[in-house]
Amino acid sequence: MQFFVDTAEIDAIEELAATGLLDGVTTNPSLIAKSGRDFMEVTKEICDLVDGPVSAEVVALDHDTMMKEAEVLRRIADNVCIKVPLTIDGLKTCKALTDDGTMVNVTLCFSANQALLAAKAGATFVSPFVGRHDDNGFDGMDLIRDIRQIYDNYRFETEILVASVRHVNHVLESALIGADVMTAPPAVIKALFKHVLTDKGIEGFLADWEKTGQSILK
Numbered sequence: 289m290q291f292f293v294d295t296a297e298i299d300a301i302e303e304l305a306a307t308g309l310l311d312g313v314t315t316n317p318s319l320i321a322k323s324g325r326d327f328m329e330v331t332k333e334i335c336d337l338v339d340g341p342v343s344a345e346v347v348a349l350d351h352d353t354m355m356k357e358a359e360v361l362r363r364i365a366d367n368v369c370i371k372v373p374l375t376i377d378g379l380k381t382c383k384a385l386t387d388d389g390t391m392v393n394v395t396l397c398f399s400a401n402q403a404l405l406a407a408k409a410g411a412t413f414v415s416p417f418v419g420r421h422d423d424n425g426f427d428g429m430d431l432i433r434d435i436r437q438i439y440d441n442y443r444f445e446t447e448i449l450v451a452s453v454r455h456v457n458h459v460l461e462s463a464l465i466g467a468d469v470m471t472a473p474p475a476v477i478k479a480l481f482k483h484v485l486t487d488k489g490i491e492g493f494l495a496d497w498e499k500t501g502q503s504i505l506k
C-alpha cells in the first residue's frame with residue numbers, strides 16, 4: 289500500500305520524505321488555507337520534495353473553468369495530480385484530463401456507486417473519505433471493502449486512495465482490505481511507528497548495555 293501524507297506543511301513533508309516511506313502528497317483548499325501559504329508556490333515546493341503524485345485541487349464548479357484551472361495547475365510540475373470533486377462536471381473534467389494523460393484524483397467520494405462512476409471516468413485515484421463517513425454514522429471501511437470488490441469485479445485500474453484517515457486502525461484496515469493508497473495527516477503516519485513495547489524494549493536494552501561499560505563507537 290502506498291503512503292501519501294495529507295498536508296501542505298513543508299516541514300512535515302520534509303520529515304516524512306526523509307524516511308523514504310512517502311509515496312505522495314494530497315492537499316485540499318482547507319489544508320492550503322491552514323498552511324497560510326500561496327497555493328502555487330507551496331504546491332511547487334511540495335512537488336520538488338517528493339517524486340510521487342501531489343494532488344492539487346480545482347475550486348471551480350463548472351467543467352470549463354475546472355479545465356482552465358487544471359491547465360494552470362498541471363504546469364507546476366510533472367507530478368501534479370489534479371483533484372476534482374465527484375460531481376458531473378468534476379467527472380467530465382476527469383475524463384478529459386485522463387484522456388490527455390494527466391493524473392486525476394476524484395475527491396469527496398462517499399458511496400460505492402460514486403466510486404464506480406469515477407472509475408468509468410478513467411480516474412487515476414478515487415478518494416473515499418472514511419473519517420467523515422464514520423462521523424455521519426456509517427462505517428467508512430465498509431465503503432472501502434465495497435469499492436475494492438467492484439473494482440476487482442470489473443478490473444478497473446483506478447486506485448483506491450483511502451482519505452480522511454483519522455487513526456492507525458484506518459490504516460491497518462485499509463491494508464487488510466487491499467486499498468492501493470492511504471493518505472493520512474502527519475501525526476497518524478508518525479503514530480504508525482509507535483508501540484509501547486518497542487519503547488519499553490529499547491529502555492531495557494539500553495539499561496543492560498550501560499552495565500557492560502562498552503561502546504560500539506571507539
Ligand code: E4P
Binds near residue numbers: 395
Ligand atoms: C483527502 O484528499 C482529503 O484532503 C482529506 O483526507 C480530508 O480529510 P478530513 O476529513 O480529515 O478533512
